[in-house]
Every structure is written in structure tokens, then in C-alpha cells.
Amino acid sequence: MMGWTGVDGVCGAALDNGHYINSPPRRSRGCGDRRAENRSYIRGLQRRLIRRGVEHILAPTGEEKAKMRAALESLLHARKLDVTLTPTPGALAPLPERLAPTGCPDLDAALGGGLRRGHLSEITGAASSGRSRLAAQAMAAATARGEAVAIVDACDTFDPASAAAQGLVLSRVLWVRETGDAPRALKACALILQAGGFGLVVLDLADLPPVALRRFPCATWMRVARIIEGRETAAVIVGRERIARSAGGVTIALDATPARWQGTAHRARLFDGVEPAPRVVRAR
Amino acid sequence: MDKRGSVSPSYDDLTPGIPDALSSESVSQLALFLHEDLKRKASEGHAVLYACLCRSPTHQITKSPDPLLAVARDFSPRVMVVSDVEVLLDVSGLGRLIGEPPAVAAELGRALQKAGMGEVRVAIAPTQTAARLMARQLPLDCARGRPDYPITPLPNIFVTALQPLETLPPGMNHRDRARPYETFERWGIVTLGDLVALPAAALSSRLGRRGVALQRLARGLDPTPFVPDGETPRYIGRLELEWPLEALEPLSFVFARLLEPLSTALERADRGAIAVRLDLRLTDRQVHARVLPLPAPMRDPRVLRTLLLLDLESHPPSAAVDVVSIELDPAPARITQFSLLARALPSPETLSTLTARLSALVGASRVGSAALLDTHQPGAFEMTRFAPAPAPAPLAPSAPSALLAPSNGAGAHSADGAKGALLRRQRTPPAIRVSVEHGRPVYLAAARRGMPQGAVTQAAGPWRTSGGWWARPDPCRAGGRGPGHRAEDDACRAQGHGPGHRAEWNRDEWDVALTSGVVCRIFQDRVTDRWFLEGTYD
Numbered sequence: 036m037m038g039w040t041g042v043d044g045v046c047g048a049a050l051d052n053g054h055y056i057n058s059p060p061r062r063s064r065g066c067g068d069r070r071a072e073n074r075s076y077i078r079g080l081q082r083r084l085i086r087r088g089v090e091h092i093l094a095p096t097g098e099e100k101a102k103m104r105a106a107l108e109s110l111l112h113a114r115k116l117d118v119t120l121t122p123t124p125g126a127l128a129p130l131p132e133r134l135a136p137t138g139c140p141d142l143d144a145a146l147g148g149g150l151r152r153g154h155l156s157e158i159t160g161a162a163s164s165g166r167s168r169l170a171a172q173a174m175a176a177a178t179a180r181g182e183a184v185a186i187v188d189a190c191d192t193f194d195p196a197s198a199a200a201q202g203l204v205l206s207r208v209l210w211v212r213e214t215g216d217a218p219r220a221l222k223a224c225a226l227i228l229q230a231g232g233f234g235l236v237v238l239d240l241a242d243l244p245p246v247a248l249r250r251f252p253c254a255t256w257m258r259v260a261r262i263i264e265g266r267e268t269a270a271v272i273v274g275r276e277r278i279a280r281s282a283g284g285v286t287i288a289l290d291a292t293p294a295r296w297q298g299t300a301h302r303a304r305l306f307d308g309v310e311p312a313p314r315v316v317r318a319r
Numbered sequence: 320m321d322k323r324g325s326v327s328p329s330y331d332d333l334t335p336g337i338p339d340a341l342s343s344e345s346v347s348q349l350a351l352f353l354h355e356d357l358k359r360k361a362s363e364g365h366a367v368l369y370a371c372l373c374r375s376p377t378h379q380i381t382k383s384p385d386p387l388l389a390v391a392r393d394f395s396p397r398v399m400v401v402s403d404v405e406v407l408l409d410v411s412g413l414g415r416l417i418g419e420p421p422a423v424a425a426e427l428g429r430a431l432q433k434a435g436m437g438e439v440r441v442a443i444a445p446t447q448t449a450a451r452l453m454a455r456q457l458p459l460d461c462a463r464g465r466p467d468y469p470i471t472p473l474p475n476i477f478v479t480a481l482q483p484l485e486t487l488p489p490g491m492n493h494r495d496r497a498r499p500y501e502t503f504e505r506w507g508i509v510t511l512g513d514l515v516a517l518p519a520a521a522l523s524s525r526l527g528r529r530g531v532a533l534q535r536l537a538r539g540l541d542p543t544p545f546v547p548d549g550e551t552p553r554y555i556g557r558l559e560l561e562w563p564l565e566a567l568e569p570l571s572f573v574f575a576r577l578l579e580p581l582s583t584a585l586e587r588a589d590r591g592a593i594a595v596r597l598d599l600r601l602t603d604r605q606v607h608a609r610v611l612p613l614p615a616p617m618r619d620p621r622v623l624r625t626l627l628l629l630d631l632e633s634h635p636p637s638a639a640v641d642v643v644s645i646e647l648d649p650a651p652a653r654i655t656q657f658s659l660l661a662r663a664l665p666s667p668e669t670l671s672t673l674t675a676r677l678s679a680l681v682g683a684s685r686v687g688s689a690a691l692l693d694t695h696q697p698g699a700f701e702m703t704r705f706a707p708a709p710a711p712a713p714l715a716p717s718a719p720s721a722l723l724a725p726s727n728g729a730g731a732h733s734a735d736g737a738k739g740a741l742l743r744r745q746r747t748p749p750a751i752r753v754s755v756e757h758g759r760p761v762y763l764a765a766a767r768r769g770m771p772q773g774a775v776t777q778a779a780g781p782w783r784t785s786g787g788w789w790a791r792p793d794p795c796r797a798g799g800r801g802p803g804h805r806a807e808d809d810a811c812r813a814q815g816h817g818p819g820h821r822a823e824w825n826r827d828e829w830d831v832a833l834t835s836g837v838v839c840r841i842f843q844d845r846v847t848d849r850w851f852l853e854g855t856y857d
Binding site for chain 2: 161162163164165166167168171180181182183191192193194195196197198199201205206207208209210211212213214215219222223226227230231232233234241242244267291293294295296298301304305306307308309310
């Protein structure tokens with residue numbers, strides 16, 4: 036194939052068989068005929084290339100497979116999309132420094148050590164399923180490690196007294212309250228994530244109607260995930276249902292469980308709390 | 320402590336082991352102790368060091384400004400002229416730039432030589448009095464070739480202890496002008512060391528406060544704190560604009576132009592800004608003044624500019640800006656020692672910018688850190704500035720928390736709710752309708768969508784709680800509330816209450832579980848008999 040530039044500035048390429056792509060009009064033959072020939076030749080060429088490529092992909096050797104995978108991974112890594120890769124069975128687990136334990140041993144064991152730093156995770160569940168308690172425990176564990184945490188409370192329902200009873204060190208918590216609507220809450224969360232230095236950032240959207248959250252395009256959550264990529268911050272969204280579906284983070288779904296009560300007599304009964312039943316839902 | 324001054328460390332702090340009463344023989348021991356302590360403090364970099372520049376009384380000042388003062392100001396912004404022949408300067412931070420105190424003294428001597436100052440003594444000591452005492456007993460030509468500085472050579476302190484009483488610096492304490500030298504002479508007290516060795520209690524009983532004050536002077540203690548002269552440089556930038564500016568974006572360039580030289584000047588003086596004062600003269604002849612207190616001394620011009628712009632976003636001027644004036648309040652620069660073991664926290668600059676941005680976004684009363692109040696009022700807290708302190712404990716794997724362990728059953732009803740759940744509290748509890756049978760709630764009907772409602776399957780209560788009846792009626796509750804009550808609402812919100820907050824409360828609380836599985840806390844106001852939803856457990 037040879038490239039050329041015409042006097043009128045129209046660029047084209049001469050194929051091996053003498054045909055031209057974007058060839059200039061010739062007076063000797065009709066322009067329509069020439070273009071039709073070119074189109075048919077290109078279609079044939081494409082079919083041959085695709086067939087060869089598919090054969091190459093479908094029947095590669097072991098070495099070729101490894102090369103192809105490495106090439107793909109390097110491409111994805113260059114574009115910061117390597118979190119979408121499925122880990123190979125022999126892949127190394129994340130370092131403990133890259134994990135933020137939630138303070139719940141069972142859940143941490145299921146998560147492989149805790150929430151992944153630098154990724155966006157979610158805690159979902161219905162009301163009274165224990166999602167706020169789980170988020171408060173993760174925050175309490177972070178403050179116990181000496182980290183600063185932040186909570187963006189969209190509907191201003193965070194109760195400092197009961198959170199302190201869970202072990203949360205309030206002086207280490209940056210609380211942004213009553214943001215009013217989801218976009219503002221998201222903007223506040225993005226500001227905190229961009230500032231950096233926080234061990235855990237919780238975005239509490241549990242009391243917002245799901246319709247308002249579904250209005251966000253998927254790219255919004257990808258941008259949020261991109262902000263914290265590679266940082267020391269673990270971001271958690273508390274909501275009714277999965278909205279972000281981040282590739283690198285995890286989703287902890289809490290099933291509704293009956294509340295615990297003490298006592299049987301009417302006048303001697305006490306509410307003892309809810310027992311969260313966390314279920315780790317992988318992003319993929 | 321004076322606002323501009325600083326309290327000098329006393330020899331009592333430096334030498335905690337020195338008894339009040341010392342024998343004459345122990346003067347040398349005192350000198351040795353002081354010398355070792357000075358060396359240790361200076362090596363640790365914690366000592367406040369003063370340099371005394373003392374010239375000959377016969378020296379005639381022929382230039383203006385005084386070269387001695389000019390040299391002192393070149394070395395430190397904290398300079399105090401104590402007499403016609405003596406100038407004190409704070410050289411505490413010069414150790415990082417020049418080196419040990421002898422090196423600082425040598426550098427001072429060279430600068431004085433360069434300035435044409437001939438007979439000048441240079442002495443460095445941790446107190447003003449000690450520096451002055453040592454400067455007086457040095458030879459006059461110490462700044463020329465034969466420096467004999469008091470920090471390193473031990474004999475200087477011996478010499479100081481052997482100085483006659485008359486060498487005590489005059490004018491250090493105006494109460495002690497009439498000094499009881501005759502009494503001392505009758506007692507056989509001739510030198511400073513002799514006076515130091517006297518027991519303080521006996522001296523006080525015989526000579527009163529004057530005697531004790533003289534003894535403290537002889538020990539090198541300062542009677543007054545170091546107060547720098549009023550000529551401390553002010554960091555002011557002012558720019559008259561060629562045409563008025565209305566938008567913030569062009570103002571940001573003006574701020575950058577003003578702040579960068581100010582920041583450079585602060586850096587040269589090893590200072591940071593603890594507050595930024597912005598005065599904008601407007602076209603309507605008003606002055607839009609803003610003061611930004613900063614959480615820590617900082618001098619990054621970009622951070623300061625961002626803070627000013629964010630503040631102006633929240634508090635815009637009423638007209639176009641004609642003249643911009645920025646003044647930075649200086650403070651000693653912040654020295655940060657990071658730890659390899661503790662996790663890094665956001666820097667004060669980052670936090671200031673972040674808080675300012677968040678305040679501009681959602682309001683200043685809605686950003687901060689919660690602090691619980693010492694009250695039984697449900698949901699009471701106050702918002703404070705978010706300033707996390709570094710963790711003292713090293714980074715360690717988190718211990719298994721007992722939080723998720725099953726409750727031991729001892730959790731009684733409390734204002735914070737059950738320990739096994741977190742209360743999602745409604746700041747302004749919405750009214751609900753509750754059907755009651757046999758004194759117990761059996762059905763909840765919500766007033767609007769999204770609120771829990773349904774038949775009650777479990778209920779625990781009532782728990783009666785009341786308080787605040789002694790307080791005055793809340794002004795924000797009295798009368799009709801219009802849109803002009805925004806400031807009051809913000810004040811209520813900053814204290815953790817909703818806009819319709821009442822100081823007193825009197826109610827019966829219930830924890831109820833609904834058929835939908837939601838567990839919530841409701842209460843009945845005993846004054847109005849109305850039911851409210853306080854929150855849901857989650």
C-alpha cells in the first residue's frame with residue numbers, strides 16, 4: 036500500500052492491487068464504478084482479516100496466550116482499567132496496608148482483610164438491616180487506627196451519640212450534614228476524596244429515594260472511583276440498593292433479619308438491636 | 320503572656336534539680352549544671368536562646384538607623400532594645416540555618432564587623448538576663464578576632480558567678496532601683512555567686528521581695544517576658560486597581576500578585592500567617608472587610624488565595640472592588656515531625672481549603688466535627704471545628720472489635736438507643752398518627768411517603784424523659800417563623816437541633832417493630848399528646 040497526497044489536498048492510499056481508497060475522480064472511468072470496486076475489495080479484505088484474527092484468537096498456543104494476556108493487561112493498566120481484570124487463581128492478595136478492616140472479624144475474613152483502599156465499595160440493605168451500624172463500625176475501626184474519617188450525610192440522620200456508643204471517636208470524624216440533595220452530597224464527597232488524607236469516607240444515601248439516585252449516569256460513579264484510585268482512602272456508599280457497581284470495590288448486601296428483643300412480658304421488654312447478616316457480593 | 324511576646328524558659332525549668340539554697344562551694348557546681356543543661360537544650364533544639372549585643376557606652380551613633388539594631392533585625396524579627404547600649408534578639412530558630420550557638424555568635428560578630436561596629440560584645444544565653452550578664456563580663460573586642468562566647472567555654476559562667484553585685488543589669492525591674500547593696504556588703508555578699516547561694520526563704524524574710532528579685536536576677540531569671548519592639552515588620556500588600564473589578568476570577572489574579580511577595584517575606588522571617596485580613600474598598604466607598612483565622616500558621620500563597628476566594632464566594636462584596644489590601648498576621652512557623660508508624664492525617668492547609676469549599680457548598684454550620692453535650696436531651700450535640708489530632712499509638716492491626724459480638728443482654732434503654740443498633744435520627748421529628756390499645760401503640764400511620772408505617776409487632780416502653788423546663792422559651796420557637804429566621808435556624812442546627820427546636824422536653828419514648836421489619840423509636844409529647852417519629856434503628 037502506498038500513501039499519496041493529491042494536489043487538491045485529498046489524501047488517499049494505493050492498495051497492492053492498484054485500487055485506491057479515497058481515490059480522486061477519474062475522467063476515463065465512472066466514479067461510481069471505481070468506488071463500488073473499492074468498497075467490495077475492502078469488505079473482502081476485512082472478512083479475511085477478521086477470519087485470520089479469530090482463528091488466531093481461538094487457537095493460540097500457551098505462550099501466545101500468555102503474551103496476549105500480558106499485552107492486554109498492560110494496555111488496561113495504561114488506561115487505568117486493570118481493576119476490571121479477573122484475578123488469576125495464583126494472583127497475590129492485596130497487601131494488608133491496602134485494606135481497611137471493618138471491625139467485624141467475620142466480615143473482614145469474607146472480604147479478605149477488609150475494604151479495599153482506593154476503591155469504591157457499597158453497603159446496601161433495607162431499613163433496620165444494620166447497614167448504618169456496619170458503616171459506623173468501619174468508621175470506628177478506622178478512628179481506632181488513628182485515621183481521619185468523613186461522612187457525608189445527605190439527609191442529616193447521623194446520630195453522633197449512638198455512633199459514639201459504637202466506639203466512634205467523634206473528633207476524628209468530619210461530618211458534612213444535610214446536603215439536601217444527591218448531587219450536592221456527591222459533590223461534597225468528591226471534594227473530600229480529592230483532598231485526600233482520610234482513611235475512610237462514607238457517603239450515606241440511604242434515605243434518598245432510589246429514583247433520585249438512578250438519575251446519575253454510570254460515568255458519575257466511575258469518576259468517583261477514579262478520584263480515589265491508588266489512594267489510601269476507602270470509600271463506602273450506604274444505600275438501599277447497588278448504584279455504583281465499582282469494578283474494584285465490593286458490595287456488602289445486608290439481608291433483613293428480625294430484631295433482637297429481651298424479655299417476654301410487655302412491661303419488661305427491651306430492644307436489643309439488630310444483628311446484621313452481611314453478604315459479600317463481588318462486583319463481578 | 321503578652322500577645323507579641325513570649326515567656327522565657329526559667330532556669331527553674333531548665334535546672335529542676337538545683338536546690339534553692341547553695342553553698343559557696345556549689346557555685347561551680349551550679350555553673351557546671353547550667354552549662355551542661357544549656358548544651359543539652361541547645362542540641363535538642365528546644366531552647367529559647369537570646370543574643371545580647373552590647374556596645375561600648377562611649378561609642379557614638381553616627382548612622383541612622385542604628386547599625387547595631389540593623390544587624391539585629393537582619394538576624395531576627397524579634398528584637399528588643401533594652402538600653403542605649405544593649406540590644407536583645409531572639410535567635411531560637413537560627414540553629415537550623417547557621418548551626419550551634421557559637422556559630423550564631425560568630426556570624427553575629429562578622430556581621431557587626433561588616434557593619435563597622437567596633438567594640439561590641441556578643442553573648443548568647445537561654446534567658447535575657449543571663450545573656451546580658453554574660454555580655455557585660457566579656458572583653459570589648461570579642462567581636463574582633465578573639466570571640467569568647469559564653470555557650471561553649473565553661474569559665475565564662477564561673478566568671479559570671481564571680482562578678483560583683485553591681486553588674487546586675489539596671490532597669491530590668493523598676494521596683495528594684497533601690498538595691499540593698501549595703502546590707503549585702505555587711506553580710507559579706509560580694510559576688511553574684513554568693514547571692515545565688517543564699518537560701519531564698521531566709522532572704523525573703525529579711526529583705527522581702529526585693530531581695531528575692533535580686534537573687535532571681537543573679538540566677539539569670541527574667542523578671543519580664545521578652546517583648547519584641549513595635550517595629551516588627553507587618554506583612555501588608557495593597558493594590559489600587561486601574562478599573563473596578565466585579566467578578567471573583569480577576570480578583571484571584573490580584574490576590575496572587577499580593578500574596579506571593581507576602582508569602583516570600585514570611586518565609587524569609589521563618590513565619591507563617593495565622594490570620595488573613597482582607598480589606599476591599601468598594602466603588603460605593605464602603606469597605607468590605609473579612610478576617611480569616613487559620614487553624615495553623617501557613618504561608619502557601621495558593622492556599623491563602625483559595626481560602627480568600629472561597630470566603631468571598633460565601634460573603635461577596637456589595638459593589639465592585641476598587642482597592643485590595645491584604646494583611647497577614649505573622650506567627651512562628653509550624654514545625655511538623657511526621658511519623659513512620661502513624662498514618663498521615665490531612666494537613667492543616669488541606670483541611671482549611673476543604674472546609675472552606677464544603678462550607679461554601681453546604682453552609683458553614685453543616686461542616687465540622689460533632690461534640691456531645693453534657694445533657695440528657697435526646698440528640699444533643701454541637702458542631703466544632705474539625706481538627707484531628709495525630710494518633711499517639713502506632714499503626715497496628717485492628718483488634719477484633721466487640722461491637723459485632725452478640726449483646727450481653729445488659730443493654731438497657733438509653734438515650735443513645737440500643738447498643739446493637741445505630742439510630743438514624745430525624746433532626747425535626749415528623750408527626751405521626753399512632754393507634755393505641757391498652758396503653759400500647761399498635762399501629763403507625765405515616766403522614767408522608769417514605770416513612771415507616773404499619774402494624775406494630777413488638778413494642779418496648781414507655782420510658783419517660785423530661786428536662787429543660789427551667790430554660791427560657793426558645794426564641795426561635797416563639798411566634799411565627801418567616802424566611803428571615805435563617806440565621807437562627809443555622810444556630811439551632813449548629814447545636815444539633817432542627818429548625819423548630821424546643822429547649823424543654825417531656826415525653827414517653829417507645830421502641831417499636833413494624834410488620835415491615837423496620838424498628839423505630841417513637842415518642843409522645845406529654846404536653847401536646849402528639850406522636851412523633853424520632854428515628855429508625857439501622
